Amino acid sequence: MTDPQSLENARRVHPQLNYELDRYAxxxxxxxxxxxxxxxxxxxxxxxxxxxxxxxxG
Structure with missing residues (x-):
């Protein structure tokens, strides 16, 4: 399991790291x-x- 704090830190460094999905859509x-x-x-x-x-x- 990924540490939620690590994900939050990654989002600060890489703001484009934001995924949304809806498999039904x-x-x-x-x-x-x-x-x-x-x-x-x-x-x-x-x-x-x-x-x-x-x-x-690159």
Missing amino acids: ALAKLGWRTTRSFAEACRDAWAWQSANPQGYR
Whole structure:
């Protein structure tokens, strides 16, 4: 389980680190179904952000 304080600190450093999801809306509007858990998605997003601190710029 991730420490809530760590997440809050991450949001201060990376204000763009704010995700919203509604899997039911995605299914209804786009016909898209989730294939991973929220925890897996967070892990993958954090791994990418950690490896690419400047985003796509380098």
